[in-house]
Amino acid sequence: MPPPPLQFIGSNCVVQADVDDEDEIDENILITGLEWDHLSEDLWCLRNQRMRALGNDFHSSPRLLGQLSDIHTLLSDLRPSTTSELVQLRTRLGRMNWTTLLFVCEDLLAFKSPSIQRMEIIQKSQITKDDMIDALVDWFRKMVHLSGLISPPPSMDLPEVLKKEVLMKQLISTMVYKTAVHIGNIHQYLWQPINDNEMGKMKLANILKTKNRVALLFVCLDLNRVPMNISHKTVPKKDLISQLVDWRLTQSKEAICWTPVDSPTVLERVQQAVREVIVPGWIEKPSDLIRLPRGGTPKADNWRTLFLIFLPLALLSLWQEASPISAEDANEMASVLQTSMYLTCAVNKMSKHTLSLQDRTDFREYLHLHIEGLKENFPGFIQPSHHLAFHIYDDMDLFSVVHHFWCFPGERLIGFLKRIPINRKIGEFESTLLHSFCTGSAFRRYLRWSDCPPLFRYLAQLINKAYGLVKLSVETGAEINTTETHLEDVETILKSNSHLANPLFRIPTPHGLYLALNADSITRIQCYNRCLTPFGDYYGIPEASGKGNSYVCFFPGGNRDVDWVAGQIRHIFFKDGKIRFTIQRSLLKAFAEGQQDPFKMFWDQGFQAKMVSSMFTTNLEVVEYDWVLAHTARWELFSGTTVCMCLKSLEL
Numbered sequence: 001m002p003p004p005p006l007q008f009i010g011s012n013c014v015v016q017a018d019v020d021d022e023d024e025i026d027e028n029i030l031i032t033g034l035e036w037d038h039l040s041e042d043l044w045c046l047r048n049q050r051m052r053a054l055g056n057d058f059h060s061s062p063r064l065l066g067q068l069s070d071i072h073t074l075l076s077d078l079r080p081s082t083t084s085e086l087v088q089l090r091t092r093l094g095r096m097n098w099t100t101l102l103f104v105c106e107d108l109l110a111f112k113s114p115s116i117q118r119m120e121i122i123q124k125s126q127i128t129k130d131d132m133i134d135a136l137v138d139w140f141r142k143m144v145h146l147s148g149l150i151s152p153p154p155s156m157d158l159p160e161v162l163k164k165e166v167l168m169k170q171l172i173s174t175m176v177y178k179t180a181v182h183i184g185n186i187h188q189y190l191w192q193p194i195n196d197n198e199m200g201k202m203k204l205a206n207i208l209k210t211k212n213r214v215a216l217l218f219v220c221l222d223l224n225r226v227p228m229n230i231s232h233k234t235v236p237k238k239d240l241i242s243q244l245v246d247w248r249l250t251q252s253k254e255a256i257c258w259t260p261v262d263s264p265t266v267l268e269r270v271q272q273a274v275r276e277v278i279v280p281g282w283i284e285k286p287s288d289l290i291r292l293p294r295g296g297t298p299k300a301d302n303w304r305t306l307f308l309i310f311l312p313l314a315l316l317s318l319w320q321e322a323s324p325i326s327a328e329d330a331n332e333m334a335s336v337l338q339t340s341m342y343l344t345c346a347v348n349k350m351s352k353h354t355l356s357l358q359d360r361t362d363f364r365e366y367l368h369l370h371i372e373g374l375k376e377n378f379p380g381f382i383q384p385s386h387h388l389a390f391h392i393y394d395d396m397d398l399f400s401v402v403h404h405f406w407c408f409p410g411e412r413l414i415g416f417l418k419r420i421p422i423n424r425k426i427g428e429f430e431s432t433l434l435h436s437f438c439t440g441s442a443f444r445r446y447l448r449w450s451d452c453p454p455l456f457r458y459l460a461q462l463i464n465k466a467y468g469l470v471k472l473s474v475e476t477g478a479e480i481n482t483t484e485t486h487l488e489d490v491e492t493i494l495k496s497n498s499h500l501a502n503p504l505f506r507i508p509t510p511h512g513l514y515l516a517l518n519a520d521s522i523t524r525i526q527c528y529n530r531c532l533t534p535f536g537d538y539y540g541i542p543e544a545s546g547k548g549n550s551y552v553c554f555f556p557g558g559n560r561d562v563d564w565v566a567g568q569i570r571h572i573f574f575k576d577g578k579i580r581f582t583i584q585r586s587l588l589k590a591f592a593e594g595q596q597d598p599f600k601m602f603w604d605q606g607f608q609a610k611m612v613s614s615m616f617t618t619n620l621e622v623v624e625y626d627w628v629l630a631h632t633a634r635w636e637l638f639s640g641t642t643v644c645m646c647l648k649s650l651e652l
Helices: 041-059 062-075 083-094 098-108 114-118 129-142 158-173 177-191 198-208 213-222 237-250 263-276 300-319 334-350 357-377 384-389 392-399 408-418 428-447 454-467 487-495 511-517
Strands: 526-528 530-532 538-540 551-554 565-575 578-588 609-616 621-624 628-638 641-646
Touching (some): 041 114, 062 083, 083 129, 158 213, 177 198, 177 237, 177 384, 213 237, 263 300, 300 408, 300 609, 357 392, 511 565, 538 565, 565 609
Antiparallel strands (some): 526 565, 551 565, 565 578, 628 641
């Protein structure tokens, strides 16, 4: 007698790999047998012994593997309802090899004679092909068809939920990129509008047919369209498609709407922010005509600064109800604002120069909240790149901070190479460029050797300084490694006698500085118009080139337990062996009772911005070098009100 139907026995199959219907067949999947919980220990051991012996034949025969796949397809189809269909099934099974039929009968426990199951080895004389065909046809006709079982359960108890999660994790762990793309495509198809007629259902089904079975199974599991008490390995592809079509018909027939966004207003506000926000000189602004043909194509670094500075400031000013220049639909845009800001916060955490486990965890959490917001506000927009972004968490564990493995240096090199004139000569250029690049790299390496002649180093410094190829030390004009220059190195440079005599940075000491320090004019105070930051950029005074270099945030008294204060550097001076600043604080912004700063909404998540007055205090405050946190970006929203944003996370 054939065994009871699959759904009543409690069989389970471990999905071990991702198989596409059109791709090459994985033999390990085909020869993985079903596990039957009702077998005794003796019968289970005998069956495993026989199947292992049969499996060895399949490893050496692609033809047998192909026949095994064909039998699986036949037995996954609809049951024969007419005599002609039954004859056709028997004919197609009769073309299969005896070994292949025996393996399928073993897998399904479809033997009619119980004595067969107790044999250690089954010979051809003990069971014929006709016997096995009769057993398989009988098993197929008595099996309750899977399409009648696949129905969305009204609710799932805890064991079913756990089993679903385990199966989905198994699918994810073996998923290839092609399947991930198919899952994203299926999501997009399911939110598109559909006509409630046969033509509409057929159109959706035909589109879904182009996607592989594992992607369809994953989406069906996610939508609870497959019960947990059947073997998912044998669910036919067309049944999965049918379930997705049926699910789509239970939803709104119109397109699942996105949250409406006033795109022209958003673009106009972003362009305004790019145009009006004051940033330090080391930040390259994107074009204020971004997204317009005249604005050109933004580079990778432009997109980074856009999403970390200008876009969040623009959206907070537009969609925060408490913003003085908010839009009329600010209340309806709260969810979209959070979705965008969580991406900014995730990138802020990712871009830190030192990463803790909490920073990495926060990055993954903010990215998850961003994806959930996209699913809520823009259903169907999810792309494979959103899944791949989660692997940055693992990369940070392997390679530490993203500065160690991001592609900005390569992008800059590509931009440099693209600007080299080639005079439309094809052929010689590639070879010449490669030899020149390798020669230059070898020479730069030679300049770093201890036995390199000083004259060569001096000439290299002159060339670098003349062409502006690298950032230069205020001491010697030598190249500064911006990723390894720390505070101690900066202090050493600032204390050197050659720096103090450098005419490029030394300026006359203003009388106001003597008054601020309560010192007489005899006191030796050396004043400068700029000095290095810990990461190789410059702090400057307003009179120096680049007004944005004078706007900073600092901790009063060096107390880092309080929020930073925004201000503007007025003087940079060297006294008693230390570099110091005089800074004018930004006046605080007064808020009505119960009103909160709209730009501090994501302060705890890493986006640190606040509203202040556009005016500064009249008195000068002496600030130590290491009290300064970073530069700030400043945006005057309207007369008297300014937003300051800390740029610590953008320092390279």
